[in-house]
Every structure is written in C-alpha cells, then in structure tokens.
Amino acid sequence: MSHLSPVSSGESLPDDPGTSLGALLRRCATGDEECFAELYDLTSRRVHGLVLRVVRDPAQAEEVTQEVYLQVWRTASRYDESKGSALAWLMTLAHRRAVDRVRSAEAASRHDTTYHQGAHAVPHDTTAEGAESSIEARRVRNALAELTKVQREALELAYFGGYTHTEVATMLDLPVGTAKTRIRDGLIRLRDAMGVGQ
C-alpha cells in the first residue's frame, strides 16, 4: 500500500529530510544501534515534548521517554508500514505510555488525593516558540484553526492533558457522550485539513 502520509510526516521532522523513519525502524529491528541513535535524534524532541506535556513532572517524563525508546528498540519489528506511518506508530506508543503513567499514578494515589482537583486551572499552551518557522508547524496551526473552539478544547484536554473523555466531559460540564463526539469530530477535521492518513 502506498501512503503519502508516512513520507510527509517523516520528512517534516528536523535536520534530515531524506531519512525515512520507517527505514530506520526496520534497521532497528535488526539490532542496528546507529540507526536507532539516528531515529532517537530525529524524533526525541517530539516524543519527549509530548511525554513532558502529558506527565508534567520532568523526572517522570524522562523515565517515560526512556521507556518509550526501549520499547521502540524492542518492538521495532512489530511496526507494520501498511498500517500507518512510523511517526504515528512512535507517537501512539509514546502517548499511551505517558497516559499509562499518569493514570496508574492516579489509581495508586486515589485514596489520598482529590481526583483532578484544579484541573480546570491547568494552562494548555500548545504553541511552542521555536516551531513557528517550520512548514509543518504552519500546517498544524492552520489545521487546528479549522476546528471549532469547543472541539479544540476537548481534544487538547484528551491528548495533551491525558484525560479520559468522561473526565473531559465532567471538566467542561458536558453530557458524557458529548466530549467523545467533540474529540472525534475534531480529530476527523484535523486529519482532513492536514491531508493525512486517508
């Protein structure tokens, strides 16, 4: 199956436009440490940035990022390019690990902590300073502009906040089904605006 998206996503990462992340992953699966190092260099800003954004605590985020890359190394052979881009595979893995970390911490401390206290006050500044110049940053920003304010809000709480859709609904004072609908509609709009994954 030929995809435009894997190439375009991979190309827009910094420094080495010619390198395909998928090809690097395939080399990793054979135990090629140099290719793994290159993959790390190409992707670690994005992986760590996402993990840090979700987990917040820098020390824990560092642990999660480390776990993510160990899992990448161990499971590179399981990446199947017919199912999506290498970047999507990697970021899915990173997001899931980050979310697992915050949720298991919550579950473990649920007896002595008020659940999500203060969550409303969390600032979600998702615009990075240095990213403005890149083409992809513009694409993402333009695509995000296609979302309604309420879609963006629900999506950001879910993706960057690591909250479940029911938690998002409670935070935003919405009926339960509404947050999941906003998240999905927002993602579909984002996908269509970016022209990826179709």
Added chain:
Amino acid sequence: MSSGNAYEIHALSGAYAVDALDADEKVLFEQHLAACPACQAEVAGLREATASLAQSVEADPPPTLRDRVLADIRTVRPLPPEVESERPTKVRALPVRRRLTAFAVAAALLGVAGVGTVVWHQNSTSDQGRTSAADRILRASDAKRVSLALDGGGSASVVRSVSAGRAVLITRGMPSAPTDKVYELWLQTPAGTMVPAGLMSGGSRTVVLDGDATNATAAGITVEPKGGSESPTTAPIALFDFERAT
C-alpha cells in the same frame, strides 16, 4: 457501560485514538475494532493526525537521556518479527482482527502468555490488554498496596485485589537486572511455596503478575538466570507481605 450498540461503539474511535477511553470501554472497543475494518482505518487515520499535533509541544530531552537510552538498548534484545513467534500459525498472514481478538481474549482472561513473557512479548498491541488488566486491578475497590524502597535504588509496589484475584507490580527506577540475569516475580502460597509469576527487566513498569493472587500471602522478586527458574535460587531483593498491605 451502555455502549452495547454498534453505533455507540463506533463513535469511540476518536477517544480511542487519543487514549481517552476508560479501561472498560477500551476493552469493549478493542473487541469491536478487531472485527470492524472501518474503525481500523479510521483509528489509523486519526493517529496520523495526532502524531502531527505533538509537533507543537516539542521539547529537548536532557542530553544525558540519550546516553542512557543508547546504553540501555545494548542490554535488550529486539523482538523477532511476528512470523517467528511461538504461535503455531504464521501470524503475519493473519488479518489484524484475528490478532486483536487474541489479545482481547488475553486481556479478558487477564492472562499474559506464559512465564517469562510478561515483558518480552509485549508490543504496542498487547500492551493495551496488559494495561487494561492492570488498570482494573489498580482501580478495584478492594485494591491494597505494599510499597518498598529497593536496596539497589528505585522503589516498587505491589497492589493486590482479592476481587480481581490478581496482583500488579509497579516499579519506579528499578536498576536493570545484571547481565545474563532477569528479575523473576513470585506469589507466595499460604503454605509458603513461591510460585513463578513472571519475569521483568527492571526500569519503571507496571506488570500484572501471572497467576491467581486471591490467596497469596506475599509477592516477591528475586534475581534469576535469564529465562527464569521454577523456584527461587536467590534470596528475594523485595518481599511484599500482603498482611501489611493498606
């Protein structure tokens, strides 16, 4: 959870793509996903979109992390492609849904392959089942916890739920097992016998222990030769006494 009808379940694809489903919904949706090519395609497409979202929050990891990661991978063997898995059929040739169904079944049984495979056979898909299982135990109303600082650094907790009949080990910053060794997890029976409950490699992990923990009196961790042992060959580096669980 009332998402029994197909339309509602289908509508969970977006929340699933951003890991925003509750543990129970996730299990349900993964069962649905296994049999729904439309949802598979949609989830894949939405994940492409989310991968770009993270572009806006990029941040440099600490430079020391690179060295640690590169040192770590030297001690970890990459998994073989799935065609060489121990499963009797050629897994790669199976449609996605067959594999997902297998994982869903694994998740439903809370069973994670056999001894020795808790960590090593995980991939992004089986992780989902494992995490849901762990979540369910951690969130059980009768979950009780024992936490210990590890001598070699880091900490570990075991959470056991009698109603779930299972225990979960959560480690934070546990040093890697020595070369050619592995950490083996154990459940102690009321008679005092240690029963193998899986293997792990250290680090910061959440692992569901193999086996029924309903009547276990304790959980333990020992250092064993790679591949694990039938019974402990060394003194435990950690022993979690369920009597002391809170």
